[in-house]
Amino acid sequence: MKILITEARDFSQTAIENLERAGCEVVARQYDYEELKNNIHDFEGIIVRLGIKVDKLLINSAPRLKFIATPTTGIDHIDLLAAKERRIKIISLQGESMFLKTITPTAELSISLMLNLMRHILPASQAVLAGKWERDRWIGRSMRGKTVGIIGMGRLGKMTAKLTKNFGCQIVYYDPYVKRTKYTKAETLAELAKTADIVSIHVPLNGETAGLIGAEYFRQAKMGQLMVNTSRGAVVREQDLIKALEAGRIGGAGLDVITDEMNGEISKCPIVKYAKKHRNVIITPHIGGATGEEMRKVEEFIVEKIIRRQEEAPVVKIK
Template sequence: MIRVHVNDPLEKEAIEMLKAKPQLNVTCEHLEKEKLLAMIPEIEVLIVRSATKVTADVIERGTKLRLICRAGVGLDNIDVETAQKRGIKVLNTPGASAISVAELTFGLMLAAARHIARGTLDLKNGIWTKKDLEGVELFGKTLGIIGIGTIGREVAKRAIVFGMNVVAYDPYVQRFEGVRIVNLDELYAVSDFITLHVPLTKETKHLINAESIAKMKDGVIIVNTSRGGVIDEAALYDALVKRKVYAAALDVFEVEPPNDELRKKLLQLPYIVATPHIGASTIEAQTRVAKELLQRLFEELKIS
């Protein structure tokens, strides 16, 4: 039997499908690093989401490890380079949660532009702040999408329907219908809204920083539902305080949970809308993620 360990929560139906395969010996428990290191020599297939960090030492101790499966898009919590050196295949589900993330992106964009969260909080506290919450429309504005992959394209489709002009930067994409592909400097210069849909790599870490913000329009709104590390949050804080950036909407942070002093200060600003990394947290997305992951897993293991 093939030993499979699920170290992060997976949809109940998916667990049942795994356990129904007689070829698999399945265990499901979140193990912190020391316990995972102790168990990993016996594991052939490791299934994780974003909570588990599959670091080089974990991979090196996985002497029987054949597959690392990430139920989600990003692979920044997995040392892919070490896995490849060991001949361990890494699977993920890049498209399964695209619609959910795109919809959250649009919700955050609207919330930032129209002060929805602040208005709600004020009303709950018995305060009528109608005159203080004048916002901006999306219609006729330019949306700059950094990363026009699966999620970025879903955002672009929705932005076009809203009557926005859409430009995008992506070194791997030459054309997408209804979108003008531009370089980063032009995107910064013309965009009223900027949304990020890139993985966290050496090239994208702190892509949005003091220098890039200085190239943006005054009053730009920045949305990030990709990875926290692509924004230098200290630079974002300064730009919000100085009102260079009108508002920011963040689903992800470089430190999660964002409990350190910098991010506490950032979250206290009235120009911030934030959610706790819930881009893929919909019933539909989690169902698609689980089904797609299991399909790929069973194909790799040649299990029908």
């Protein structure tokens, strides 16, 4: 089987060697979209990260393609309907609950964004680089005693709750699919919005969660609330977020994901334009899971899964 690794920079060499030992011919390249479209035709399998949207045009440029593998839990960067039409298997980290319990970087980044917003770390550092040593200008707030609202109490929600609890925070969560935990449950999203000083979003992107956080949420949010999103950009209606930031209803936002992150012209995105002019928004380029150790770990895991399930990997069910 001929397999293409489409984003080969720092890809686990152990994973590549494991594929080769299993009898696969492996080609590792750092392709952009056009390069991939022009070279994908000869491959039976591809391994993708998050840098390229695997759309219908790309899929239909690969007549021999049998599977698309991604070392991620989210798979919204793949056109699932186009893959289903071609009976192409999707191999991902979805459903690998035991393994994923060992993967913590996204929760760690959520905490990092909270701390940056609470303590003004980024603008304070930028001010020093500009020659200004102004201690009193950057007086922040303590985490201890704050109420942290977790939207989505799955794996990452629970990790983030545990980490914030260690700072002395009170935890409230909203998740209609989780009945009870040791934390306080909000029966409605509005209840969480009204009580949380900081909100951290940890839901998958689907028909139910797309646009979940919008104008209605922001109208009810506690004044000055801080918001962190490390899930998917489309969960938050960004135009509504901008209005809430301008009104002071939301005091700051730490975003590792934005709606248009795969469209190529990031500088034109409204939330990026806003962040250029305001110090209360931090945007990082979807680096939640991007630590060297964990990336190698998940790449080696997904390769094991490819080897193990070349014949029986299920096609993702499209609802």
